[in-house]
Amino acid sequence: xxxxxAPQPQLITVMPVGMxxxxxSVFRMAFRMHHSHQLYxxxxxxxxxxxxxxxxxxxxxxxxxxxxxxRASHPHLPALIVTTTxxxxxxxxxxxxxxxxxxxxLFPQMRELLANDRxxxxxxxxxxxxxxxxxxxxxxxxxxxxVAEPASSVSDHSxxxxxxxxxxxxxxxxxxxxxxAHRAATAAQQQQQSPAPSDLPQLMDLPDSVTETEHSADTAxxxxxRSMLPENQSTPASAGGKISFERFDPSAGLFGLVARLLRxxxxxxxxxxxxxxxxxxxxxxxALLLQPLETLQALCSxxxxxxxxxxxxxxxxxxxxxxxxxxxxxWQLAIWTCRGRLMRGIATDTPIRLRYWxxxxxxxxxxxxxxxxxxxxxxxxxxxxxTRLLKVPPEDLFNYLAAAYGIGILDLxxxxxxxxxxxxxxxxxxxxxxxxxxxxxxQSSSPAPAPSPAKPAQxxxxxxxxxxxxxxxL
Amino acid sequence: MRAYDNKIIFAGPVGAGKTTAIGAxxxxxxxxxxxxxxxxTLNRKDTTTVAxxxxxxxxxxxxxxxLYGTPGQExxxxxxxxxxxxxxxxxxxxxxxxxxxxxxxxxFLNAFRDMLKAAPxxxxxxxxxxxATPSIETYAALLEKFDMRPPIFEIDARSREDxxxxxxxxxxxxxxxxxx
Numbered sequence: 001x002x003x004x005x006a007p008q009p010q011l012i013t014v015m016p017v018g019m020x021x022x023x024x025s026v027f028r029m030a031f032r033m034h035h036s037h038q039l040y041x042x043x044x045x046x047x048x049x050x051x052x053x054x055x056x057x058x059x060x061x062x063x064x065x066x067x068x069x070x071r072a073s074h075p076h077l078p079a080l081i082v083t084t085t086x087x088x089x090x091x092x093x094x095x096x097x098x099x100x101x102x103x104x105x106l107f108p109q110m111r112e113l114l115a116n117d118r119x120x121x122x123x124x125x126x127x128x129x130x131x132x133x134x135x136x137x138x139x140x141x142x143x144x145x146x147v148a149e150p151a152s153s154v155s156d157h158s159x160x161x162x163x164x165x166x167x168x169x170x171x172x173x174x175x176x177x178x179x180x181a182h183r184a185a186t187a188a189q190q191q192q193q194s195p196a197p198s199d200l201p202q203l204m205d206l207p208d209s210v211t212e213t214e215h216s217a218d219t220a221x222x223x224x225x226r227s228m229l230p231e232n233q234s235t236p237a238s239a240g241g242k243i244s245f246e247r248f249d250p251s252a253g254l255f256g257l258v259a260r261l262l263r264x265x266x267x268x269x270x271x272x273x274x275x276x277x278x279x280x281x282x283x284x285x286x287a288l289l290l291q292p293l294e295t296l297q298a299l300c301s302x303x304x305x306x307x308x309x310x311x312x313x314x315x316x317x318x319x320x321x322x323x324x325x326x327x328x329x330x331w332q333l334a335i336w337t338c339r340g341r342l343m344r345g346i347a348t349d350t351p352i353r354l355r356y357w358x359x360x361x362x363x364x365x366x367x368x369x370x371x372x373x374x375x376x377x378x379x380x381x382x383x384x385x386x387t388r389l390l391k392v393p394p395e396d397l398f399n400y401l402a403a404a405y406g407i408g409i410l411d412l413x414x415x416x417x418x419x420x421x422x423x424x425x426x427x428x429x430x431x432x433x434x435x436x437x438x439x440x441x442x443q444s445s446s447p448a449p450a451p452s453p454a455k456p457a458q459x460x461x462x463x464x465x466x467x468x469x470x471x472x473x474l
Numbered sequence: 475m476r477a478y479d480n481k482i483i484f485a486g487p488v489g490a491g492k493t494t495a496i497g498a499x500x501x502x503x504x505x506x507x508x509x510x511x512x513x514x515t516l517n518r519k520d521t522t523t524v525a526x527x528x529x530x531x532x533x534x535x536x537x538x539x540x541l542y543g544t545p546g547q548e549x550x551x552x553x554x555x556x557x558x559x560x561x562x563x564x565x566x567x568x569x570x571x572x573x574x575x576x577x578x579x580x581x582f583l584n585a586f587r588d589m590l591k592a593a594p595x596x597x598x599x600x601x602x603x604x605x606a607t608p609s610i611e612t613y614a615a616l617l618e619k620f621d622m623r624p625p626i627f628e629i630d631a632r633s634r635e636d637x638x639x640x641x642x643x644x645x646x647x648x649x650x651x652x653x654x
Contacts, residue, residue, distance in 0.1 A: 285609060327611070354623070356614035357643070361627040361636050370639070374646035377623040389651050463480065464645055466533045469654035471641045474499055474634060
């Protein structure tokens with residue numbers, strides 16, 4: 001039997017001051033994700049423990065009085081102040097960490113605080129506002145770590161957390177994204193422990209949807225998801241067994257504006273960088289392209305602030321290059337804009353339904369569009385079930401959903417609050433279809449059932465399959 | 475589980491393109507029972523189907539899927555029930571240049587209601603190049619009100635690709651997970 005020489009992790013108890021439950025949850029989540037030879041816990045999770053250090057938020061309603069009250073009651077406890085508006089250098093009573101709190105600076109700062117609290121000054125990281133530090137005497141309970149933890153010892157989990165924090169622009173985002181990263185990490189762990197029995201591509205544990213206000217409209221956010229690849233297919237080592245999908249904001253840019261104007265049935269001239277590129281005439285079921293298709297495709301990546309609209313002045317548009325139907329335009333712009341990314345607002349368990357079939361004979365082709373449409377027009381269904389049952393490549397599915405959104409046929413819970421999602425395979429006429437209530441929140445993480453695709457009676461199933469093969473080959 | 479009778483029914487009003495659509499995908503030269511029109515049909519075309527149109531998709535030497543086109547005139551509607559029994563599905567073609575194609579839609583949905591209890595429906599709207607309205611979206615929104623979401627496409631009945639899409643939609647309406 002081998003004896004382990006690994007040192008026991010040091011448990012650090014952190015006293016939060018001036019934080020509401022939401023802010024506390026940020027730190028709680030961050031501490032849980034952080035695994036190194038120092039483990040952190042909040043004081044309320046460690047009854048009977050004396051705090052090793054404090055983190056004081058001075059942006060609450062109590063403001064700096066929270067700090068003064070804290071310091072009066074804990075004159076010697078090492079402390080870190082967090083705020084969006086740090087005092088000028090030399091005026092802060094303790095080390096200051098500027099918000100948004102970033103995990104990659106939070107933990108080094110706490111380690112440094114513990115290690116150096118005997119010294120008169122604390123070295124601050126570049127992300128931290130320099131500030132004078134109270135020469136706090138060491139609390140007996142706050143035994144500093146003998147050696148600051150090297151950055152390289154941070155585990156994969158904290159690296160993932162650092163990544164999440166690095167893309168967060170505000171503290172609120174840290175809340176959301178820390179939770180997402182935690183779920184993704186947990187899911188990945190579960191995946192390693194109990195691989196899925198099926199070799200079908202599965203879309204699982206995609207982080208929940210984020211609201212559109214959480215990110216700037218033109219910034220795509222890479223989201224880490226569990227592998228959708230078959231078990232026997234190796235994944236890139238760099239990806240750590242995961243693959244990434246990007247999301248995009250369907251309300252942004254040229255596509256977002258066109259989709260919105262079509263929904264509003266507003267006639268308008270659409271400009272990019274003040275150059276007219278399109279005329280939308282929804283009432284006449286027309287769109288006039290003022291630029292070549294190649295140009296329009298390139299303009300789909302133009303940021304929102306470069307895209308605007310002007311009222312349409314009646315009269316001939318001499319520069320019109322081509323006249324197409326608005327639906328066709330929106331469908332095509334969706335494909336050019338989406339590029340295999342998932343729309344924001346859709347999570348794996350979001351029930352999705354199509355209001356009706358798109359006019360697939362006259363719309364730009366999307367692979368598997370027919371199959372996806374047939375499924376989504378039957379009953380509300382979520383991404384997990386679609387990918388599991390139809391084996392559709394996620395990129396094609398995402399392009400399709402964006403295109404369906406563009407022409408206004410995508411039914412999401414926000415539009416239909418009572419939308420329910422199937423719990424059993426629905427595809428057979430006359431077959432029993434059971435429904436369960438839709439999740440009340442897109443944050444719901446309860447997994448959808450994993451029904452097996454229903455199989456038709458052998459004879460008729462074979463006939464239909466052979467007929468399908470025949471028709472495809474015509 | 476429903477037993478199929480290896481046939482697909484093409485229905486629709488006079489001049490909607492049923493005969494042409496069958497001819498676009500049939501493995502054999504379609505059997506056509508057109509006769510010179512002698513009634514109101516004459517306003518739309520010189521000849522019309524008086525019995526049925528027939529085409530075949532050969533799956534192998536012994537297995538066929540029959541394509542039946544019903545006569546468009548209501549006075550032949552006694553044949554519709556006979557033809558539609560056991561069909562894989564119904565492909566309804568609507569002529570957008572007719573006076574009231576929405577009324578045609580309602581009429582044929584009612585006429586084939588028994589078949590549609592057990593079989594899927596696909597709708598192809600023809601001649602939209604001659605008359606754009608009602609649009610596909612208009613038809614679809616109307617059907618949506620009755621909680622019906624059948625595939626509904628603009629088609630050119632002469633186009634094999636368009637007619638293929640109708641049949642594919644029919645098959646995926648039966649089973650979206652169907653694989654060839």
